Amino acid sequence: MSVYRYSPLKRRIGANSIRLLRLLPNEDENAMIECQLFEYFFPDPDTGTHLYEALSYVWGDPQTNRSRILLSNCPFGVTANLHAALSRLRNRYIERVIWIDAICINQDDLEERGYQIQCMARIFGKAKCVIAWLGESAVGSDRAIEDLGIAADKSLATPPMTAELRDNVLGLIQRPWFRRIWILQEVAAARQILITCGRAQIDGYTFCVGLQRFNFPYKEFATSQSLIRLVAILINQAIFRPRSTIWWSGRTSLKTGSLVELLDMYHAHEATERHDKVFALLGMSCDDPIAAGLSPDYEVPWAKVFMNLVLSIFGKTLSIKTLGNGEVAVIEA
Structure with a gap:
């Protein structure tokens, strides 16, 4: 059986192209995951959402715990967390169309990766739904999602605060997904967010409302709250974003704030590559990344990216040297 090989994305005048994934159905939940890729074009101008979903998730270590799927009848390696997500998302009878970065982008083609990153805000903004995959179920996670849904319903009494409830919810919001830097742009662009953990699901807005209604002891909740507070704000705003937005060709941006402001707010979020600490925020920035290099x-x-970042913040008349493999910048004015 041959290894899957990507075909280059085609370019059309007045249209941006991406790949989408067909997740094929199977009545046997233990059967091997089978998928197909096809090329999809966004027309310009473009209004409304499109009939595909986008997956927001944590990759996990790409070098360990690899699992195999069939991609157009060819073996294809994915991380264990992505394989778990595909297993849960697969329908028994009908196919699902999903955008998943690890499969829909040729990760070995650095030029394509750079081009597709510039489309990320549009990809997630045009999806009919963004699925936030937190991972498989763990002790108390299903109950936490159920209690958050009850708390968000004003017609029902908020569940009483107990040690078990506190631990269940804290365990949920301490999942790695909330600390990943790429999810910021993904949820900032989304029109609808469905938070999924194992088989349990909850609407993103309901999740945030339920979280707000719980009166957690501050000392126990403070660390987790600081990690997810700004993420929760982005999730909470999803239902208020316009359903019909015009997107033009070229770079798309959500214009959430300046790059300096975004770095200040989200610098503690985690990334696999240091480049991502900057690139993940460009689609949210109102600054022109080309002018800043x-x-x-x-x-x-990375040392060059870091130097350009510092110059874009403090001005290009400064003299800058990077030390420690690009971890420290020495600025001379």
Whole structure:
């Protein structure tokens, strides 16, 4: 059986192209995951959402715990967390169309990765739903989601605060998904968010309302609250974003704030590559990344990206040297 090989994305005048994934159905939940890729074009101008879903998730270590799926009848390796998500999302009778970065982008093609990153805000903004995959169920996670749904319903009494309830909810919001830097842009663009943990699901807005109605002891909740507070704000706003937005060709941005403001708010979030600490925020920034020399390009060494970032913040008349493999910048004015 041959290994899957990507075909280059085609370019059309006045349209951006991406790949979408067909997740094929199977009545046997233990059967091997089978998928197909096809190319999809966004027309310009473009209004409304499209009939596909987008997956927001944590990759996990790509070097360990690899699982195999069939992609157009060819073996294809995915991380254990993505395999679990595909297993839960697969329908018994009908196919689902989903955008998943690890499969829909040729990760070995650095030029394509850079180009697709510039489309990320549009990809998630045009999806009919963004699925936030927190991972498989763990002790108390199903009960936490159920209690959050009850708390969000004003017609029902908020469940009493108990040690078990507190631990269940804290265990849920301490999942790695809330600390991942790429999820910021993904939820900031989404029109609808469905938070999924194992078989349990809850609407993103309901999740945030339920979380707000619980009166957690501050000392026990403070660390987790600081990690997810700004993420929860982005999730909470999803239902208020316009359903019909015009997107033009070229770079798309959500214009959430300046790059400096975004870095200040979200610098503690985690990334697999240091480049992502910057590139993940460009689609939310109202600044022009090209003028700052910060276009997504993984072939540019991190030290150069870091230097351009510092120059874009403090001005290009400064003298800058990077030390410690690009971890420290020395600025001379």
